[in-house]
Amino acid sequence: xxxxxxDASGRPAARQPATFGEVTERPLDxxxxxxxxxxxxxxxxxxxxxxxxxxxxxxxxxxxxxxxxPSAERILREVAAEVAADPDVYAVAVSHRVGxxxxxxxxxxxxxxxxxxxxxxxxxxxxxxxxxxxLPIWKRQVFADGTEEWVNCP
Numbered sequence: 001x002x003x004x005x006x007d008a009s010g011r012p013a014a015r016q017p018a019t020f021g022e023v024t025e026r027p028l029d030x031x032x033x034x035x036x037x038x039x040x041x042x043x044x045x046x047x048x049x050x051x052x053x054x055x056x057x058x059x060x061x062x063x064x065x066x067x068x069x070p071s072a073e074r075i076l077r078e079v080a081a082e083v084a085a086d087p088d089v090y091a092v093a094v095s096h097r098v099g100x101x102x103x104x105x106x107x108x109x110x111x112x113x114x115x116x117x118x119x120x121x122x123x124x125x126x127x128x129x130x131x132x133x134x135l136p137i138w139k140r141q142v143f144a145d146g147t148e149e150w151v152n153c154p
Contacts, residue, residue: 017084018091021077023068023137025099033111037091042113044120048128050108052101060144066098066107069136079130083112088119094127096137 020036034047054061076094084092094110101107110127114120139151 017089018093019077019080019084020093020095021073021080022095023073023076023098024095025097028095028097028106028109030106030109030111033093033095033109036093037111037113039090039113041115042090042120043115044117045111045113046117046120046124047109047111048124049106050128052103052105052107054103056141061103061141062144063100063102063142065100065140066096067138067140068096068098072096072098072136075135076131079127079134083123083127083130086119086123088114088116089123090114092123092127094131096131096135098137 018037018039020033028049030047030049034045037045052061052064076096080092080094083089090113092110092112095108097105097107108128108131110124110131112120112123112127114123140148141151142148
């Protein structure tokens with residue numbers, strides 16, 4: 001990504017921040033997301049991985065599965081574009097995994113780049129919070145005692 005250029009009138013061209021959003025069954029790659037937001041102007045890249053843990057609310061979890069609504073990827077991309085519209089943000093990349101996941105698998109990856117660390121931390125936190133609040137993905141947790149529950153994420 002390069003710095004904005006001037007338009008025909010000599011005014012700075014509209015900034016087009018780089019965004020990437022994907023809902024996929026494939027394993028997620030943190031390094032690929034960090035590379036996707038690389039920008040020569042950036043002094044900070046902040047990333048996040050949401051990892052499947054072995055417990056929830058004091059109960060042992062053995063596995064889980066995510067199921068997404070057909071609109072999930074569109075909404076994920078909308079959230080990424082909203083965060084990228086912040087003038088401090090240079091680029092945003094975010095992906096959510098669906099399908100069966102094991103303990104330790106990565107379910108969500110987010111990365112943002114900005115000029116300074118405070119803005120990068122704030123933008124990444126906003127990105128993750130908005131994804132968790134709005135993405136139509138449901139989680140099925142299987143517990144060690146054989147019971148299960150579906151959790152509606154948005």
